[in-house]
Amino acid sequence: MSNKSSINWFKLNRNLHRDIGYFCVGLVIIFAVSGIAVNHKDDWNPNYKVSHQQISVSDETWQLDNDELLIEQIISHADVSEPVKASYWVSPQEFKVFLKNGNNLSLKLNQDIINYEAIEPRHVFQAFNRLHLNETTASWVIFSDIFAGLLLFLAISGLFMIKGKNSPWGSRSVLVISGMLLPAAYVFL
Amino acid sequence: MFLKSKTFIAFSLALLSFSQHAFSLQFGNPVDSDKLIKISTVMASPDDYLASPITVEGTITGVCEKRGCWMTLASDKRFENLRIKVEDGDMVFPMTAKGSKAIVTGKLDKIQLSLGRTKALLAHKAQQAGESFDANSVTEAMAIYQLVPSGVEIIE
Numbered sequence: 001m002s003n004k005s006s007i008n009w010f011k012l013n014r015n016l017h018r019d020i021g022y023f024c025v026g027l028v029i030i031f032a033v034s035g036i037a038v039n040h041k042d043d044w045n046p047n048y049k050v051s052h053q054q055i056s057v058s059d060e061t062w063q064l065d066n067d068e069l070l071i072e073q074i075i076s077h078a079d080v081s082e083p084v085k086a087s088y089w090v091s092p093q094e095f096k097v098f099l100k101n102g103n104n105l106s107l108k109l110n111q112d113i114i115n116y117e118a119i120e121p122r123h124v125f126q127a128f129n130r131l132h133l134n135e136t137t138a139s140w141v142i143f144s145d146i147f148a149g150l151l152l153f154l155a156i157s158g159l160f161m162i163k164g165k166n167s168p169w170g171s172r173s174v175l176v177i178s179g180m181l182l183p184a185a186y187v188f189l
Numbered sequence: 190m191f192l193k194s195k196t197f198i199a200f201s202l203a204l205l206s207f208s209q210h211a212f213s214l215q216f217g218n219p220v221d222s223d224k225l226i227k228i229s230t231v232m233a234s235p236d237d238y239l240a241s242p243i244t245v246e247g248t249i250t251g252v253c254e255k256r257g258c259w260m261t262l263a264s265d266k267r268f269e270n271l272r273i274k275v276e277d278g279d280m281v282f283p284m285t286a287k288g289s290k291a292i293v294t295g296k297l298d299k300i301q302l303s304l305g306r307t308k309a310l311l312a313h314k315a316q317q318a319g320e321s322f323d324a325n326s327v328t329e330a331m332a333i334y335q336l337v338p339s340g341v342e343i344i345e
């Protein structure tokens with residue numbers, strides 16, 4: 001009787017690579033999209049769309065001694081209907097009004113303008129980034145570690161999926177080596 | 190009837206509790222209200238508060254746009270504020286919290302600036318305020334203070 005294993009390792013590897021690959025599709029998309037977003041955070045804000053509108057307010061007598069009246073004046077000029085959350089004197093020349101919806105108005109006395117800042121959350125990117133940057137629960141960190149392990153399996157098992165002339169051990173090893181050398185080049189250059 | 194009243198009270202308390210949770214955001218450890226001190230008191234002699242944790246409260250007047258890694262709290266004194274700063278990702282303060290009240294427990298951190306950095310900081314502040322600035326008028330380096338929080342509660 002032969003002791004030789006009856007397990008077909010080649011087939012098992014291919015099946016595991018296929019099924020783990022399917023499982024990782026959603027996670028790969030989340031990490032890839034938020035990775036691009038975070039890479040370019042200096043060029044655009046992945047979490048919020050922030051827009052500014054300037055309203056010219058020259059020739060206005062402001063109620064500087066009464067914050068409530070001043071708020072009413074500013075709201076009237078900006079033509080907003082949102083309830084007020086709070087107000088704050090940034091400096092003798094700047095007064096801010098915060099609205100319930102998260103937006104705010106800044107009266108800049110020395111520039112005769114009201115700046116209306118509108119803040120609109122990008123909910124999908126925010127959720128992706130929270131996951132990518134581990135800003136959720138501790139259990140997500142454990143899950144992320146498992147996902148990293150699965151990615152390692154996909155990378156290594158991928159080397160044993162194809163036999164013959166298209167295997168990564170023949171002429172196509174150039175591709176494997178290139179994928180290793182390129183990041184190394186960025187480290188040493 | 191008595192049972193109905195009790196049920197109603199229990200339901201109301203549960204609803205109140207839920208509504209309070211729904212409008213407050215908690216980061217890190219719970220805040221320690223016993224250590225509450227006015228921001229103006231801290232800023233009047235900040236070096237006295239470097240040794241042990243303090244708790245401050247105030248309206249959120251600014252939040253880091255990109256990472257939510259800092260926010261500024263309005264002092265009880267006009268034109269004054271205190272910066273709350275975390276390492277990137279430790280806590281992420283939402284931009285939409287501007288104007289909400291925050292209670293923060295943490296340690297005050299002193300950062301001594303060089304004369305060059307002092308001039309750059311003051312020039313930046315003047316530019317933001319739309320004011321003119323003469324760098325030659327600054328002859329002494331300054332220190333800035335920020336609170337590194339262990340716990341933050343934002344109340345909508």
